[in-house]
Amino acid sequence: MPSLQIRGLNAGYGKLQILFDVSFSAPSEKITVIVGPNGSGKSTTLKTIFGLTTIYSGEILFDGKNIAGLPPHRIAKMGIAYVPQTDNVFAKLTVKENLVMATYGMDESSAQDRVEEVLEMFPILKERLDQRAGTLSGGERQMLAIGIALIRRPKLMLFDEPTAALAPKIAIEILDIIARLRDEYKITILLVEQNAKKALEYGDRAVLLVGGRVAFEGEAEELLHHPDLARMYLGLVAGAE
Numbered sequence: 185m186p187s188l189q190i191r192g193l194n195a196g197y198g199k200l201q202i203l204f205d206v207s208f209s210a211p212s213e214k215i216t217v218i219v220g221p222n223g224s225g226k227s228t229t230l231k232t233i234f235g236l237t238t239i240y241s242g243e244i245l246f247d248g249k250n251i252a253g254l255p256p257h258r259i260a261k262m263g264i265a266y267v268p269q270t271d272n273v274f275a276k277l278t279v280k281e282n283l284v285m286a287t288y289g290m291d292e293s294s295a296q297d298r299v300e301e302v303l304e305m306f307p308i309l310k311e312r313l314d315q316r317a318g319t320l321s322g323g324e325r326q327m328l329a330i331g332i333a334l335i336r337r338p339k340l341m342l343f344d345e346p347t348a349a350l351a352p353k354i355a356i357e358i359l360d361i362i363a364r365l366r367d368e369y370k371i372t373i374l375l376v377e378q379n380a381k382k383a384l385e386y387g388d389r390a391v392l393l394v395g396g397r398v399a400f401e402g403e404a405e406e407l408l409h410h411p412d413l414a415r416m417y418l419g420l421v422a423g424a425e
């Protein structure tokens with residue numbers, strides 16, 4: 185049973201339609217990668233799932249329930265976390281304050297446990313607890329953003345280009361962390377990535393968006409080696425390493 189199923193989605197910003205009849209599934213405990221040229225609607229797809237755009241028609245089924253049209257706080261409460269590309273931490277607050285903010289409304293002992301859990305996963309953040317988030321490196325900041333999202337134990341995480349502007353080695357670290365979230369935390373992942381090759385190597389399933397429409401949905405491996413699509417839209421040479 186797919187965790188997320190999108191059917192016939194038409195959405196955009198006000199009257200400006202960006203997504204056209206978009207349908208795809210993100211199966212449970214898998215990484216589904218959304219790739220495609222600039223401006224093809226990848227980020228808009230994530231924002232739409234999280235209730236941040238205008239939906240004209242279509243369904244977004246999360247564990248069988250239609251969440252299309254719900255406000256973001258209700259969607260978050262259902263177990264969906266959205267990690268935007270930028271502004272995903274409070275730059276002026278310390279690492280510790282960011283994590284504590286994320287526990288808002290939890291009882292004290294579980295809040296403490298969750299923060300501890302995140303710090304165990306990202307030991308580097310433990311060394312940076314009193315540092316303002318704005319002074320962290322790009323990779324550390326991304327780890328903090330993931331940590332903040334993890335505090336709520338989400339079932340589905342939406343990542344918008346988590347490796348953008350990171351050095352290749354750090355980008356791999358972040359992708360490794362995302363793979364751990366799937367394997368150890370059993371979280372379903374929807375991942376938008378510019379670096380199509382790397383992302384498809386990590387992903388299980390793939391969706392190719394072109395001009396706001398789904399041009400391919402299938403196994404990540406299949407898209408990676410697709411003779412035409414990989415070359416035309418992802419700048420990949422079929423069969424090349």
Ligand SMILES: Nc1ncnc2c1ncn2[C@@H]1O[C@H](COP(=O)(O)OP(=O)(O)OP(=O)(O)O)[C@@H](O)[C@H]1O
Pocket residue numbers: 197200202220221222223224225226227228229378
């Ligand atoms: N807030 C907004 N208001 C109006 N139009 C927007 C808004 N955000 C994005 N768009 C437009 O929606 C289209 C799709 O943008 P989107 O960011 O979803 O594409 P993308 O595939 O994620 O591209 P990129 O790889 O460049 O981030 C673009 O034409 C963009 O200009």
